[in-house]
Amino acid sequence: MMKIVDLFCGGGGYAYGFLMANPIFEVIFAIDIDYRAIETYKHNIPTTHTLIEDIRNVHSTDILKCTGEKEPDVIIASPPCESFSSANPGRMRREYDQLYSDEIGRLFLEAIRIIIDLEPDYFFIENVAQIASFEMKKLVKYEFKRSKYKKIYFNILRAENFGVPSIRKRVFVSNIEIPQKPSQRTSKTSQEAFESLQTDRFIANHEIMPSPKNFERKIPHLPSGVALVYFKGSGRKTYRNFVRLEKNKPSPTVMGKSRFIHFEEHRICTVREHARLMGYPDTFEFLGSIESQYNQVGESVPPILSEYIAQRILLALNN
Amino acid sequence: MSLQNLFMVFHNSHSRNAVKYFADTCIGLGCRNIIYSKLSSAAASIGIPEAQKTIFKSGGNLLFFSDIPDIIEIFNPNLIFFLVPQKFANEPVPYANIAKELQHDKKILIIIGGTTPGVTRKELDLGKGVFLEEVISDVNPITQTALFLIGIKKAIQENE
Numbered sequence: 001m002m003k004i005v006d007l008f009c010g011g012g013g014y015a016y017g018f019l020m021a022n023p024i025f026e027v028i029f030a031i032d033i034d035y036r037a038i039e040t041y042k043h044n045i046p047t048t049h050t051l052i053e054d055i056r057n058v059h060s061t062d063i064l065k066c067t068g069e070k071e072p073d074v075i076i077a078s079p080p081c082e083s084f085s086s087a088n089p090g091r092m093r094r095e096y097d098q099l100y101s102d103e104i105g106r107l108f109l110e111a112i113r114i115i116i117d118l119e120p121d122y123f124f125i126e127n128v129a130q131i132a133s134f135e136m137k138k139l140v141k142y143e144f145k146r147s148k149y150k151k152i153y154f155n156i157l158r159a160e161n162f163g164v165p166s167i168r169k170r171v172f173v174s175n176i177e178i179p180q181k182p183s184q185r186t187s188k189t190s191q192e193a194f195e196s197l198q199t200d201r202f203i204a205n206h207e208i209m210p211s212p213k214n215f216e217r218k219i220p221h222l223p224s225g226v227a228l229v230y231f232k233g234s235g236r237k238t239y240r241n242f243v244r245l246e247k248n249k250p251s252p253t254v255m256g257k258s259r260f261i262h263f264e265e266h267r268i269c270t271v272r273e274h275a276r277l278m279g280y281p282d283t284f285e286f287l288g289s290i291e292s293q294y295n296q297v298g299e300s301v302p303p304i305l306s307e308y309i310a311q312r313i314l315l316a317l318n319n
Numbered sequence: 320m321s322l323q324n325l326f327m328v329f330h331n332s333h334s335r336n337a338v339k340y341f342a343d344t345c346i347g348l349g350c351r352n353i354i355y356s357k358l359s360s361a362a363a364s365i366g367i368p369e370a371q372k373t374i375f376k377s378g379g380n381l382l383f384f385s386d387i388p389d390i391i392e393i394f395n396p397n398l399i400f401f402l403v404p405q406k407f408a409n410e411p412v413p414y415a416n417i418a419k420e421l422q423h424d425k426k427i428l429i430i431i432g433g434t435t436p437g438v439t440r441k442e443l444d445l446g447k448g449v450f451l452e453e454v455i456s457d458v459n460p461i462t463q464t465a466l467f468l469i470g471i472k473k474a475i476q477e478n479e
Contacts, residue, residue, distance in 0.1 A: 059436040061407060100333060100359040117439040146386060 002313070003070055005063060005118065006030040006048070007055060007077035007111050011040035011286060011296035013278070014076050014126065017306025019045065020281075025074075025310060028067045031055060036288030037296050044284050055110045060117035074313065075120045077111035078301055080104050081128040084136070087255070091234040095135040109143060116147040122313055123149075125173040126301050132156055132171045140173060149175045156180065157305055164279040164302045165193035166251040178312050190263055191247040193276040204285040205293060206272035215242060220266045225249075228261075245269070251277045256298035271297060279304040322350045324426050325417075325471070326394065327464065330387060330442075331357040332433025338366030340461045341431075342373045342381075348468035351379035354428075357386050362433070387430065387445055397425040399446030402463050403437050408448035412467060414474035421471075422478060429467060431460045 002025050006015045009030035018025040027048040032038055035052045042050055049066050051058070064071070082088045083098045083105030092098045098105045108127065115123045130136065132154040141152050155178040159168035162181055165188040172178060197203065211219055215228055222228060224247070227240035245251050247263035254260075254277050260269040269277075271286055271293040279302040286293040327350050329341045338355065345353050353374055355367065367383060374381045384390050391399070398420060400412070417427055430446065432438040435457070438448075451466050458466075 057435055059407065060440050062436075097360070101361065106333065113439060117441050146388065 001026045002073045003028045003067070004074045004076060005067070005072040005114075005120070007075065007114060008032060008079045008107070009041055009050070010034070010037045010078060010300050012037075012045050013280065013284070013297075013300035013303050014078055014306050015041075015045060015048070016280075016284060017301070017303035017308075018074075018076070018310040020303055021307045021310030022314060024314070028070055028072065029063055031058060031063075034292075036292040039287040040285070040293075040296055043287055055107065055114075058114075060114050063114065063118065072118055072120045073122070075115050075118060075123045076126075076306070077115070077124070078126045078299075079107045079111050083108075084130040085128045085233075086130060086235065086237055087233040087239050089232050089234055095133060095139060099136065099139050108140075112140070112143045116144070116149075119148055122176060122316075123174060124309055127171055127173070129156060129169045129171055131173065151175065153177045157308075158183070159279070159302050159305055160187040160250050162279075162302075162304050162308055163188050164250075164277075164304050165190060166254050166277040168253050168278075168302065170301070170305070172309065176312065176316055178309060181308075187250045189248050190245040190251050190277065193251075194273060197273065197276070203272055203282055205275060206270045207290075208267055208270055209290060211268050219261055222261060224263060242268075254278050254298045256295040258298050259294070274298065278302045322421070322468075322471070322475075323352070324421055324424055325350055326352040326354055326390075326396065326426065326428045327468075328354040328356060328387070328390060328428055328430040329358075329433055329460070329464075330355075330430050330438060332362045332366075332460075333358070333360040334433065335361040335364075335366035335369065337433055337461065338362045339369045339373070341433075341464060342370035342379075344461055344464050345468065346373060346377045346379055348465060349472065350468055351377070353379060354382045354384065354390055356384040356390060358383070358433075387442055390428065391445065394426060394428065396428040399428045399430065401430045401432075401438050401443055401446050401448045402460075402467055403432070403443070403448045403450060404457050405450040405454070407437070407443065408450040410447075410449050411452040412449045412470060414470050415478070417471055418474035418478045421475065431464055433460055 004027045009032045015027045030048050031051045033054050038050050038052050083102040092102055111125050144152050153174050155172040161183055222244045224244050228242035231239050233239045242259050244261040245263040262269055274297045286296050327345050371381050
């Protein structure tokens with residue numbers, strides 16, 4: 001068995017992809033500060049020992065106590081990305097400050113601390129593409145300088161190339177190289193993602209929520225690909241929310257706070273529709289408040305991506 | 320007998336105040352050899368200059384390293400102790416032994432983690448983890464420093 005420790009585990013999408021890939025993978029421990037996300041995790045991966053705790057208070061020996069002194073073979077981590085994300089208007093200017101001075105940004109260092117201490121054979125830290133900037137790469141490599149990992153790779157993967165029906169560019173910091181899949185001429189579209197949702201059978205997390213009052217009258221007139229909300233991100237970039245999906249295209253990046261308007265119906269997409277856009281199977285159920293469910297979906301790693309990573313590990317093992 | 324061969328190390332912090340308070344505590348309780356390692360952010364850019372002023376004014380010594388192995392390489396200490404919470408150590412601080420070793424001019428490094436949960440497992444392998452017997456639940460690193468220095472001074476007086 002390949003034992004996995006899951007840091008900043010969220011609802012469990014990251015780990016779920018490993019379990020989808022091969023039964024050789026077993027998640028022995030998962031930690032997150034959000035109790036609602038842990039509820040979802042326990043519901044979908046019930047065999048894992050979960051802990052609701054601030055990772056800053058957790059020592060690697062605490063993790064080993066929880067795993068019955070079993071050392072992990074793989075550590076996966078998905079620390080918060082808002083400190084590095086260009087969508088955050090409050091992002092600190094210098095990369096050094098984003099990583100060392102920002103309290104949330106420092107959580108990335110906590111993941112590195114535990115990885116260096118537990119020394120798994122493979123590790124994968126997921127975050128936004130800004131982590132692969134020239135300066136940030138230097139800082140992250142410096143943190144690994146005294147560890148057993150002599151080569152650190154910043155693998156950029158585009159989820160849409162793996163059959164995920166939404167645009168998502170993410171970096172997986174790892175000790176192994178993960179080749180990017182070539183760009184597909186036709187990515188999966190929103191319409192394809194929502195196929196078979198309009199049936200009489202019960203589908204979890206597919207309750208239609210009322211639209212915000214101030215948007216009710218605007219939604220029927222909203223053309224495809226246009227948004228109801230525009231906001232400034234870091235620098236001069238403008239970001240959008242409440243975007244009407246284009247049925248023949250993949251959706252824009254799904255984030256925790258993202259809400260989309262259905263491409264045909266005049267309503268906000270359900271949590272299940274968001275989950276479909278992230279490539280989740282319908283068997284994966286989200287628990288907690290509706291807001292938390294949207295957040296759990298948008299903050300997660302598409303299971304299809306982590307399934308691919310798991311396959312790369314198996315390939316590396318076979319070689 | 321003095322604490323001239325005792326080196327107090329404050330490791331891994333981002334808090335400028337913690338760096339300053341560590342210097343104040345060490346100087347105030349008679350230890351003049353102060354080392355910082357793996358400081359980042361405001362701890363390095365503001366904390367160190369502030370601590371330096373306090374330390375130099377009182378005739379102390381300040382050194383600043385990027386990590387613990389560098390300190391060991393430069394100082395080649397005879398004994399290295401990590402002050403850690405009780406759950407990470409098997410033994411309490413051996414005050415009498417430390418006092419005896421100091422009496423024989425042995426160099427002793429006492430390392431205190433600047434953040435919770437302190438030092439890592441790999442770092443602990445570089446020395447010996449010891450805990451403060453008088454502490455019931457976790458206290459901050461500055462309090463640990465103060466308690467240790469009070470304890471070692473008592474032990475030295477008893478030895479004399």
